[in-house]
Amino acid sequence: MQNFPILSALIVLPMIGGIATLALSALPNLARRVALGATWVTGLLVLAAYAAFPVGSPGFHLVEQAAWIPQWGVGYHVGVDGMSMIMMLLTGLITPLAMHASKSMIRDRVPEFYAFLLFLEAALLGVFIALDLVLFYVFWEIMLVPMALLIGIWGGEARIYAAVKFFLFTMVGSLFMLVAIVALTVMHAQATGHFTTDLPELLAWGVPAGAQGWLFAAFFVAFAIKVPVVPFHTWLPDAHVQAPTAGSVMLAGVLLKMGTYGFVRFLLPLFPAATTAFAPFGMLLGVIGIVYGALLALAQDDLKKLVAYSSISHLGFVVLGIFALNQQSVSGAILQMVNHGISTGALFLMVGMVYERLHTRDLGAMGGLAGVVPLLAFYLLVVTLSSIGLPWLNGFVGEFLILVGAMRTSPLFAVIGTSGVVLSAVYMLRMYQRAMLGPVRHEHLRKTKELLGREGWILAPLLVLMFWIGIYPSPFVNLIQTTTDEVIMAVEQPVALSFNGEGGQPWGR
């Protein structure tokens, strides 16, 4: 097992699974089972990677490296650190759950649906392990296709609009990133004489402070659209509302984290001087996201839109934490990425279950369901409280670390950010009350079916994780710690350098 290319296998396996699923298009039932098998084996493989991963040791592990386009300096270079690992674990869990949840909802073009989910999983895992900028870019772009198709084919009434919007937004951002990658490579070549797009090599070289500003901006836009950071967010509510449940779950559960992952993996260590200069604006954008998302969530009557806007608010916390640039805030931000995946993933799963029963997502058409379907109401309560950030559930630990860290950097932003904690209680409890409490407002609601055993099992792993992270977060925080340490070190070093006169004004040219 020592030399088994486990990371490559993680990309190849779901791809093969996807192709096999497509090949079985005549037998949809079998195709579905093959797809489920493939994604579960992928999940187990992620666990195997975790078992082989030395927690707490710095640097990248399970590294595989091969030449790819040597004349441009592009290599196949994959490896993982703590943050990659935890994102892979999340992907490996959310994807099978999203598939299981689709059984009764997806009736036509079944094999393609599952194949696209597998391709999506492969691309996502690729994003989280790529250590070469071009390789990363390729996975980043590949991801776009199955996701857009999932929305465009199996989505709601305005699915085409939503899919195109999603595609265009991300595409525009990607362009900026591509330009920056090319520029970065060329600059490196001019300085050292050879081309490379290898992340560790570029980090060792150190991007000149004078050039960091524009490169930072280009990468930032690409990642910010994905997060999404307000005001680049309007694709998200449309995409969520139109997407089928599995699409929303993947989108909220994993996809959005690609942006914040990009911040931590590439943006901060590659452009430390620019990061330091930009950090206050980054925190500002974070708190704008927190408050803006929360206020708009308050104005929603559509269950799915409400959850979508709450996502914007939650990811605002992550952005705030990343740009507060200290131990607590960055660790909290990475943990919050996972938390958001778990909580919002579970919320979208439950929104799907409610929709299947009532054929509506309009909160005005619900009410009093807690008396009719107590078990479903209980699950939704736990998930709601987790999203609110109630202590002993996952959300609290991440939010609190972010805010403590933010307080160290900027008390003003910490105070505004904390107000988001109040607002989240307002919109989520309001949602819960309108859907579940009060008298049964429409007779037909009395016939609502209770949560099925199958649905309970789909939610169970997420609920277990909510309690686990809330009560005993150490294993998760330990996993993240090394990434945080390295990022903080990378950002702080050049600041020290600039005192010696070697750095420059990051935005001056």
Add this chain to the structure above:
Amino acid sequence: MDLLLPLIPLFPLGGVLFIGFASRQLGEDAHLPAIVAVLMSFLASCAVFAKVWGGAELSADLFPWIVAGSFQTSIYLVADRLTAVMLMVVTGISTLIHIYSVGYMHGDPRYPRFFAYLNFFVFSMTMLVLAGNYLLLFVFWEAVGLASYLLIGFWFERDSAANAGKKAFIVNRVGDFGFSLALMLLFVNLGTLNIAEIGALQSRLPLAMATAIPLLLFVGATGKSAQVPLYIWLPDAMEGPTPVSALIHAATMVTAGVYMMVRSAPLFLGSAVAMQTVAVIGCATALLAATIGLVQNDIKKVLAYSTVSQLGYMVLGVGVGAFGAAMFHLVTHAFFKACLFLGAGSVIHAMHEEQDIRQMGGLRRYLPQTSLTFLVASFALAGVPPFAGFWSKDEILGAALHGGHTLLFVVGLFTAFLTAFYTFRLYFLTFEGELRARNAHPHESPATMTTPLLVLGTLALIGGFFNVPGFLEGAHAAGGHAELGAGHEGGMSHNALLLLSAAVSLSGVWLAHATYRKRDGVPRDALYERFARFHRVLLNKWYVDEIYEWLVVQPVMRGSRLLLRVLDKGLIDGAVNGLARLVGNIGGAMSVEQSGRIPTYILSMAIGVVATLAYVLVGGGS
């Protein structure tokens, strides 16, 4: 490492899990594991009490919790005398109320769930009390809030109950906003959240922080302990079942804010501004709530406003540095207010869910045990000697006077008069005179309900002789009690003060008697007829809820809708769609053989943009 400490919360936690998983099998027997659990917890608390009697301090560091860089917290429990007093009150009264609930909740379709929630509350509350660091205290502070939310909305089919639960949660979140900011500032400034360490390090805080932190902690307390301006959730919380009102919204949870401030005595003593603010807010709360309590007609609402008012006294005690007296009043109040609420529950039970005292009257003949205990507890609340409330309230007023807070003392004394008046208005309208409801057939409650009443009534009678301040002054953790005894030789002798406050209370009782002790018919509200306009203002609770609705709720809701329509859909999305249309038109004009497939089109455009930009960037950048 003292393993007795984790046992106290673990019993009720076990109860929650057991009832949760076996609720169907347990059915109408669900109270058994719940009562056993809380009783065991009470016995363990007694053992802890005995251990700290001599002044020892127990601790248990269970496991590391949140660790990130220099930020380190663990599940760390400590018990000193202050803890022990709280534990006795919490587990003792919880046990009685669990037993009472057997009778009160009998026949409810969600009977097991009720006991699971109650056990969950006891678990959270004992953890809150045992917490050795502020983060742990805070998270269980939130956990008791959750228990409160779930129990207020226990009958969630009623819109009013669902609304009240949500209101309680959100208003408390506003308070917690302050509390959590205080935690962050403590960590940023002192590098620890350990309560004992912080007490020792207080002098290292810069002046601004030494003021801001206790004030922010106090914001938290105004939420949990229902002080101005965040008290508005507590009266609504009466939507919950009456045992819940007694346990959570009178005797224990709402006193958590007072407990937290006493626990943080070193922080509060470090800022005169904070202490002054606390004292004024406490006094204002006591007065405001008492005025509203004068005119309410719902038996539970009167008691709820009286709880707010009494919490105001405790907070006033903290503010004038009388931490021991505040705790003393917390304890006696727990006895007599739990007794009053349970008595009210017994009345409501007897009257078949009727809560309007205008429909009651003469119940003394039908409910002898309830009315007797209610009378004893009323005397205690009114502050008539030798009942419990008299002694503790007197300690607080005395400390205010001797601390030089003459105005606060006078207001406090006047509030005591109002308290005596509204308490006995309630008593006379409910238990004396003739029964006014037409077809009511009141009957005394079962023994499961009257026994706890008798125990609490006895405590309301003798509780004033427990020397809580003296016991606590020996403790180290609560600090600051030295301030308490000081200056008793001020303007008025102690005996004169005792006589004055007894006279004030008795005159309140006498006025209520003169007004409401009527043999037949509805007593005429002579006083209110004369002050009709003022009466209406009080009946509408000074219109505070309306003011909040108008100043906070509506603007936020309208603002968020406006934001959605104008900024999100209008401006941002409008710009995006406009841009897309524009690009689409140009594209259409330029390319005759447009494929119509956006990805292809975008890709070709992309290559052009990349090439151009790359040239500009690299060419100019090096």
